[in-house]
Amino acid sequence: MSRTDKTPNAVSGGVPDMATELNGDRRAFIKKVLKGAIGGSLLLVIPLEAGVGEKQENDFDKIPEQIPGIRGQEYDMSSRQFAFVVDITRCIGCGSCCVADKREYNVPDGNYRTWVERYVKDFDDNVYVDSPKGGVEGYQEPRPELKGKIRDTFFVPKLCNMCKKPSCVQVCPVGATFKSPDGFILVDSKRCVGCGYCIQACPYSARFLHPVTRTAEKCTWCYHRVRKGLLPVCVHVCPTKARKFGDMNDKKSEVYKILRSHDVITVLKKDMGNAPSLYYKGVRREVV
């Protein structure tokens, strides 16, 4: 359970007894409410790892399943086809996904497995885009240098597109980058020679050369979590459910329903011909 989930439970610990307490000692009741409030707010302050309780650290199996049908079953790669949906209309640019991602993988500064872009459009149809530190600090202030009247603004999270026709896999000279049958593009860091050809070939600039391992790295849609039945960490922490993930072969999954709905869905750089498995809902044509 995440810390945000825990807080309401902790605070509302005394709620069922409220009527009795009110009829009894009001002073004692106030004391209990105060204790509850303080205790609850302490839980907000004490840092906990996202999704992992203190005693359950790194024990994935004790976390409730988030993607149905994976745990306790033999994993059949070829029967799965995962897809990722980013809902532009929901993203608030808080940067939680970037923080979670950076912590999950210890991503070195200046390199980004995922980032959030801010688009600002003025009344002259000028489009201004920025992504300071990949949006990891959230967008809490407006851009001071933009003097014109702002017509519209929105946020676009970016990550690996997990293309069905991946350029990076095509160009990797040693086969270190590969496509798994369940639709993930992964890098074997023990095989990668660090030539950077995949970085050049990726139309989305989702890759970078890790300064420590000196091999290519990129977003994996948290493959290690998915295989344990957990959502990618950025999807899990997103407070507005702007990031969604699921199996397209599971007709009950949210992504299946979205991608089969009447919503406006697109992929980035469609003409590049890479056929991404990352879809954008409500994306605007300004977005590259």
Place this chain on the structure above:
Amino acid sequence: MNPAHENVVSTLTNYVFPNDLHVHWSMMIALYPYITGIVAGAFIVSSLYHVFKIESLKPVSRFSLLFALAFLACATLPLLCHLGRPERNFNIMLTPNPSSAMAGFGYIYGAYGLVLFLEILFIFRPTLVHLKGQSSGLMKIIYRALTCDSSNLSEQSLELDRKIIAFLAAIGIPMACVLHGYVGFIFGGIKANPTWATPLMPVIFLLSACVSGVSGIILAYILIKSFRGQYIDLECVKTCTKFLAGFFIVDFTFEMLEIFSHSYLYTEHYHMVDRLLAGPLYVSFWEWQVGLLSVVPLLLLGILCLTRISDASYKLLASVVSFMLLLQVVFMRWNVVIGGQLISKSDRGFTQFHPEWFDKEGILTAIVLMTLPLIILFVLSKIFPFWNEEDKDLNRKEVGGT
């Protein structure tokens, strides 16, 4: 002010994708095609004599092979300096990915190196056998190894040599073309980069390879001969210059054609290419590569090929043109490799590149790597006689030519 819904993407507000800020392929990757280009170009000069029987190129026919070998010996070094994990470089041959242009490198380079080395051994065989008899100590061991300890110079064995040389030179031409055409395709095959993704890229690389190779041969021939105070065969220099002019005219035409078609077709990414050439690359592309190092050499080549000038002026001017064209190709490699990466895939801005002096891929490394082939060439000159007239044996028994 833009009319509504125009220029939604082309408004350049200089947004660069966060992962694009760093230029991943730096000077070493610009140097690598430069060196392989010189190899391919120099080999073609030799083949013009050995295969196409252009007699006037005989004085440089052997030298150009050694020149090619000296540079070939260093061709992998920039790549090793560039790789994040150079100790894994053999993966490229152990587990090559057939769909990757780069995966062919090990095999193409290896095979080409073998052909070049064998051709040198067979062409020089009578000379080496002769020198083996004259030398002692370490040199004798080297010559014994290079001749496989065979001293057979019978007419029958020399006839076989001739056949082998003709065969090696003939397959060497397509291999030299593949070696450098493939280098061009490494860039041409990247559709994500609008300045690289053109089928013209391998052609331009191949032609500029010929330009740099022929220029290198002309310059080295004139310099070495002048330095040693030896006779310079002007007919040879003139033939080389004519080939240089031919290669360069076609090369420059294609380079300009590529820019022109971007501009004329006005495709999706043209706003980026246009602003790249008008902005960050203006000086290095228009002023240096096109203006000073292409238009001026074209005029000079015109003077060399079409007018009558004194022999001394010809030699001087030919050296100057060769030097300029060697530089032109450096600028071309730089503008393609580094310049192409300055465009962010965001289509909204450009990043910057500042070369470092003491970096693993820095300026100092580049200088060392460009000096190394010259040192190797010097060492080779101690083993193989560069010039035919130094080789008394050759004058007796003609091998490899007509």
